[in-house]
Amino acid sequence: MxxxxxxxxxxxxxxxxxxxxxxxxxxxxxxxxxxxxxxxxGCAEGEQVLITQGSVAASYFPEKTAPIDALIIGSIDQQTSKAK
Amino acid sequence: MxxxxxxxxxxxxxxxxxxxxxxxxxxxxxxxxxxxxxxxxGCAEGEQVLITQGSVAASYFPEKTAPIDALIIGSIDQQTSKAK
Amino acid sequence: MxxxxxxxxxxxxxxxxxxxxxxxxxxxxxxxxxxxxxxxxGCAEGEQVLITQGSVAASYFPEKTAPIDALIIGSIDQQTSKAK
Amino acid sequence: MxxxxxxxxxxxxxxxxxxxxxxxxxxxxxxxxxxxxxxxxGCAEGEQVLITQGSVAASYFPEKTAPIDALIIGSIDQQTSKAK
Amino acid sequence: MxxxxxxxxxxxxxxxxxxxxxxxxxxxxxxxxxxxxxxxxGCAEGEQVLITQGSVAASYFPEKTAPIDALIIGSIDQQTSKAK
Incomplete structure (x- = not known):
C-alpha cells in the first residue's frame, strides 16, 4: 500500500x-x-490515507467488474510510530 | 486511476x-x-479523462480475454473542486 | 497499452x-x-507495435499458466492521427 | 519481490x-x-525483509477480498551470498 | 518480460x-x-535471464497461493540477434 x-x-x-x-x-x-x-x-481534504492499488482495489466491490484500480482502505492515525 | x-x-x-x-x-x-x-x-481530442489500468480494465469487457490493460472510464467535469 | x-x-x-x-x-x-x-x-525489426502488459497478456493464451506478462496485440498503422 | x-x-x-x-x-x-x-x-524496526506485491500479496489471506497489495513474506538472513 | x-x-x-x-x-x-x-x-551468478512479473509469475506454481511476483522463465542464449 x-x-x-x-x-x-x-x-x-x-x-x-x-x-x-x-x-x-x-x-x-x-x-x-x-x-x-x-x-x-468519507475522507476530508488534507487527510492522510492508505491506498491499495490494482485488482486488489477492485475486489472490494461486490460487483465483479468495478473498474476501480485505487482504493482508500484507511485513514492514518496521527500517532503512527516506529516498528516494535 | x-x-x-x-x-x-x-x-x-x-x-x-x-x-x-x-x-x-x-x-x-x-x-x-x-x-x-x-x-x-467516444471522447474527443483534448478531453480530460479518467483511466483505469491493469486487469481491472480488461474486466470491463464481457469477453474474458480482452487484451486491454488501459480503459477510459469517465470524462472529467471541468468544475472539479477540493475535497469536502 | x-x-x-x-x-x-x-x-x-x-x-x-x-x-x-x-x-x-x-x-x-x-x-x-x-x-x-x-x-x-510475426512482426519485423523496426515495426511500431502495441503492447499489453500484466495478467491481461497471459490471458491471451489458452493455457491457464502461460508465464507471459507482455504481448504484442497489434501492429500500428502509419497513418495514425488526431482523435476525432 | x-x-x-x-x-x-x-x-x-x-x-x-x-x-x-x-x-x-x-x-x-x-x-x-x-x-x-x-x-x-512480527518483524522489528531495522529488519531486512522480502516484499511481494499486487494480487499475489492478497492471495495470502483466506478471505478472498483482503485489500492488501504488499506483504512481507520473509525476513532476510544476514549471510546472504553470491549465486551458486 | x-x-x-x-x-x-x-x-x-x-x-x-x-x-x-x-x-x-x-x-x-x-x-x-x-x-x-x-x-x-538453477541459474548461475552472471547468467542472463528472462523475468516475468506479477500474478503471472505466481501462476507457475501448482499451489494457488504461492506469494511469488517475479519468476525466472528462461536463460537467454548468447547469440540473440535482430528481429527477422
Missing part, C-alpha cells in the same frame, strides 16, 4: 455504467504523484 | 483477434507519459 | 516448460525502456 | 472492514521508496 | 509457509534496478 494525502475531488458526469456510486478523490503520494482513488470512508 | 488528456488516435489494421471493436486513443498523463487506452465513451 | 518499436529477438534454449511456442521480441518503448514481449503476429 | 527495511509502523483506527487483523509496517526499499506492507511475521 | 542478470542469492530462514521450496535469486535489470526472483532453472 502507499501513504497519500487527499488533495481534491473529481466529478465525472459522463462515465461507464460500472463505476460504483461514491466519491472519487484526488490524492497526492509522498513522491508528489497524483492518483484518483475511490473513497468508501 | 489516473487523470489524462486525449492526444490522438491509433489505428491497427493487423492485430490479434481478441481486441474489442472500438477506438484506441492515445492519452497523455499529468507526468507527460503516453498510454494507449480503449475508449468506450 | 503502450506503443513500442521492435528492436531485436531473443532466444532461450533453456526455459520453463510453460512458455508458449513463438517469438520473443525485444521492443523499445517511447521512453527508451526495453521489454521482451511475445509476438503472435 | 523486492528487498526492503522496516522503518516504522502505521495505525489506522478508521478503515474498511476487510483489512485483516495484524500489523501494517512502513518499509523502505533499496531505492528509498516507501511502502506500507502487511506483516504476518 | 524483462532481461536481467543474476547477481546473488538470498536466504530467508524465517518466512511464511507458502513460499515454494527453491532458490531466490537477486537479479539486476538493464536499468540497474534489483529484484528478487524465484529460480526454477
Amino acid at each position: 502507499i501513504r497519500a494525502r487527499v488533495s481534491g475531488r473529481l466529478w465525472s458526469s459522463r462515465h461507464i455504467g460500472t463505476i460504483p456510486t461514491g466519491a472519487l478523490l484526488e490524492v497526492e503520494t509522498e513522491t508528489g504523484a497524483k492518483l484518483i482513488a475511490f473513497d468508501p470512508l | 489516473i487523470r489524462a488528456r486525449v492526444s490522438g488516435r491509433l489505428w491497427s489494421s493487423r492485430h490479434i483477434g481478441t481486441i474489442p471493436t472500438g477506438a484506441l486513443l492515445e492519452v497523455e498523463t499529468e507526468t507527460g507519459a503516453k498510454l494507449i487506452a480503449f475508449d468506450p465513451l | 503502450i506503443r513500442a518499436r521492435v528492436s531485436g529477438r531473443l532466444w532461450s534454449s533453456r526455459h520453463i516448460g510453460t512458455i508458449p511456442t513463438g517469438a520473443l521480441l525485444e521492443v523499445e518503448t517511447e521512453t527508451g525502456a526495453k521489454l521482451i514481449a511475445f509476438d503472435p503476429l | 523486492i528487498r526492503a527495511r522496516v522503518s516504522g509502523r502505521l495505525w489506522s483506527s478508521r478503515h474498511i472492514g476487510t483489512i485483516p487483523t495484524g500489523a501494517l509496517l512502513e518499509v523502505e526499499t533499496e531505492t528509498g521508496a516507501k511502502l506500507i506492507a502487511f506483516d504476518p511475521l | 524483462i532481461r536481467a542478470r543474476v547477481s546473488g542469492r538470498l536466504w530467508s530462514s524465517r518466512h511464511i509457509g507458502t513460499i515454494p521450496t527453491g532458490a531466490l535469486l537477486e537479479v539486476e535489470t538493464e536499468t540497474g534496478a534489483k529484484l528478487i526472483a524465484f529460480d526454477p532453472l
Whole structure:
C-alpha cells in the first residue's frame, strides 16, 4: 500500500455504467504523484490515507467488474510510530 | 486511476483477434507519459479523462480475454473542486 | 497499452516448460525502456507495435499458466492521427 | 519481490472492514521508496525483509477480498551470498 | 518480460509457509534496478535471464497461493540477434 494525502475531488458526469456510486478523490503520494482513488470512508481534504492499488482495489466491490484500480482502505492515525 | 488528456488516435489494421471493436486513443498523463487506452465513451481530442489500468480494465469487457490493460472510464467535469 | 518499436529477438534454449511456442521480441518503448514481449503476429525489426502488459497478456493464451506478462496485440498503422 | 527495511509502523483506527487483523509496517526499499506492507511475521524496526506485491500479496489471506497489495513474506538472513 | 542478470542469492530462514521450496535469486535489470526472483532453472551468478512479473509469475506454481511476483522463465542464449 502507499501513504497519500487527499488533495481534491473529481466529478465525472459522463462515465461507464460500472463505476460504483461514491466519491472519487484526488490524492497526492509522498513522491508528489497524483492518483484518483475511490473513497468508501468519507475522507476530508488534507487527510492522510492508505491506498491499495490494482485488482486488489477492485475486489472490494461486490460487483465483479468495478473498474476501480485505487482504493482508500484507511485513514492514518496521527500517532503512527516506529516498528516494535 | 489516473487523470489524462486525449492526444490522438491509433489505428491497427493487423492485430490479434481478441481486441474489442472500438477506438484506441492515445492519452497523455499529468507526468507527460503516453498510454494507449480503449475508449468506450467516444471522447474527443483534448478531453480530460479518467483511466483505469491493469486487469481491472480488461474486466470491463464481457469477453474474458480482452487484451486491454488501459480503459477510459469517465470524462472529467471541468468544475472539479477540493475535497469536502 | 503502450506503443513500442521492435528492436531485436531473443532466444532461450533453456526455459520453463510453460512458455508458449513463438517469438520473443525485444521492443523499445517511447521512453527508451526495453521489454521482451511475445509476438503472435510475426512482426519485423523496426515495426511500431502495441503492447499489453500484466495478467491481461497471459490471458491471451489458452493455457491457464502461460508465464507471459507482455504481448504484442497489434501492429500500428502509419497513418495514425488526431482523435476525432 | 523486492528487498526492503522496516522503518516504522502505521495505525489506522478508521478503515474498511476487510483489512485483516495484524500489523501494517512502513518499509523502505533499496531505492528509498516507501511502502506500507502487511506483516504476518512480527518483524522489528531495522529488519531486512522480502516484499511481494499486487494480487499475489492478497492471495495470502483466506478471505478472498483482503485489500492488501504488499506483504512481507520473509525476513532476510544476514549471510546472504553470491549465486551458486 | 524483462532481461536481467543474476547477481546473488538470498536466504530467508524465517518466512511464511507458502513460499515454494527453491532458490531466490537477486537479479539486476538493464536499468540497474534489483529484484528478487524465484529460480526454477538453477541459474548461475552472471547468467542472463528472462523475468516475468506479477500474478503471472505466481501462476507457475501448482499451489494457488504461492506469494511469488517475479519468476525466472528462461536463460537467454548468447547469440540473440535482430528481429527477422
